[in-house]
Amino acid sequence: MTNINVARLVTPGKPLEVGTAEKPVPGPKDVLVKVAACGFVPNTFNVASGYTPFALPTLPGVFGLDVAGTIEAVGTHVVGLKAGDRVYVDPWHTCETCHQCRRGRTDLCQNGYFRGYMSPTVAGGQWLDQYPLGGLSEYVVAPHTKAARLPESIDLLTASRFGYIGTSFAALLKGNLGPGSTLLVNGVTGTLGVAAVAIALGMGATKVLGVGRNRELLERVRQMAPSRVETVSSEEVTDLVGWARERTGDLGVDMMYDCLGVGGDAEGTNTLIRAIKAGGRAVLVAGGVVGDVGQPYMDVLMNDVHAAGSVWFNAAEIDHMIDMVAAGVIDLSFLEHRTYPLSEVNDALQFVGARPGGFVNVVVVP
Incomplete structure (x- = not known):
């Protein structure tokens, strides 16, 4: 023994x-x-x-x-x-x-x-x-x-x-993020959020918008790709939907990724869903958020914007991500x-x- x-x-x-x-x-x-x-x-x-x-x-x-x-x-x-x-x-x-x-x-x-x-x-x-x-x-x-x-x-x-980087990878795939897409990350300075920015840049997103609170960390996120990443503190800007739409020609983002930490408030999630363009998607992964997510019936009907959940990844997705990291397409040097x-x-x-x-x-x- x-x-x-x-x-x-x-x-x-x-x-x-x-x-x-x-x-x-x-x-x-x-x-x-x-x-x-x-x-x-x-x-x-x-x-x-x-x-x-x-x-x-x-x-x-x-x-x-x-x-x-x-x-x-x-x-x-x-x-x-x-x-x-x-x-x-x-x-x-x-x-x-x-x-x-x-x-x-x-x-x-x-x-x-x-x-x-x-x-x-x-x-x-x-x-x-x-x-x-x-x-x-x-x-x-x-x-x-x-x-x-x-x-x-x-x-x-x-x-x-890779468990938490893979979680963000699978979620962005579920949100159909790809080359030319725009992404809004709620909770961008955390484990899942920073990973999502790196992955989105590797997937070819042209603009990544990040919402958080810590100004120092928000600036570090922005510096990951200053020409493609913009960040904002939710404690300094009250109209986050207007902020996001202004930066996407009033179209809204293709995808919103919600990865708040434990104790987060779903009201913020409900608000930011309105920053998604018609036909876009919200993907939620924050297991510790309190509250409900709800949308008016006609908003869902006329704009085809709805929320999906993403818990983890499968074997094919983790292998896919490993290949992209190994090739340097997804840069984890941060x-x-x-x-x-x-x-x-x-x-x-x-x-x-x-x-x-x-x-x-x-x-x-x-």
């Missing part, structure tokens, strides 16, 4: 406990990954603190969502992956047998859960302990379908952010990596909980 170092969530709101666990063995269709990096985003702090309506794994449990590392061993029935492959490990586990999975909508799996984190589905809560080691571990085991190969040009610290050893996991948690902004990539290195 070999022991490995891990960090466990024992009680929500209390410090994680560093200890040991038995090194896992991959099943026939699993891969064993030596973890190089486990990414932290502000919602990591929220979940660990119990600020989530979703089910948690049985506690104490080894915590941690996004993982990048190197495959050390593969199960007997794994084809196409081998020891030594560098991978991003998708933490969204799906059943592959429910109606949604069978029709290709694994993002809507009726039994889905995030390994080492939580489950947004009622049914998924009963499977949270199926793969008990989260990313705050020297090793994780995952189904072979959850290992996305990484080229050497993508470093593993960057890859440990990320500033801040690393912590496993022994300082609680310092990392407190730091990311203070919401340092979407340019900082907080990573625990087990």
Whole structure:
């Protein structure tokens, strides 16, 4: 028996406990990954603190969502992956047998859960302990379908952010963003928002408008592409719809991406939907926003503007994104990596909980 170092969530709101666990063995269709990096985003702090309506794994449990590392061993029935492959490990586990999975909508799996984190589905809560080691571990085991190969040009610290970068990527695809499009990002200075700007620029958006509050971070977002990106503080401009329409020749934007942080107000979302041009789309990903989104019946009928939700990404989308990052089409050089050893996991948690902004990539290195 070999022991490995891990960090466990024992009680929500209390410090994680560093200890040991038995090194896992991959099943026939699993891969064993030596973890190089486990990414932290502000919602990591929220979940660990119990600020989530979703089910948690049985506690104490080894915590941690996004993982990048190197495959050390593969199960007997794994084809196409081998020891030594560098991978991003998708933490969204799906059943592959429910109606949604069978029709290709694994993002809507009726039994889905995030390994080492939580489950947004009622049914998924009963499977949270199926793969008990989260990313705050020297090793994780995952189904072979959850290992996305990484080229050497993508470093593993960057890859440990791919869960939330991938979330924005899938959402922009759902909003039909493409070359020549215009995009409005609500919550632009956060983890999802900054990623959305980088992705939209890579997808060929000609204008990206960003709404946030922190003026310093807003200016940093603008500097990502000063000729194509404009930002505004919601605390300084009251008519945000007028501001957006003025910058799009009064047409409105092709897409509005709503990625507010926990505690955001849906009233702002309802307002900004009016900044979308006829035929455009709003895509919502902010799981912690309070309130309802509603539109007048005739607005929907006459303008064909409506809101869609986007929770995560599928295997094809993450591979697509990895190819674009590797080619330099999506430029992630804005990320500033801040690393912590496993022994300082609680310092990392407190730091990311203070919401340092979407340019900082907080990573625990087990």
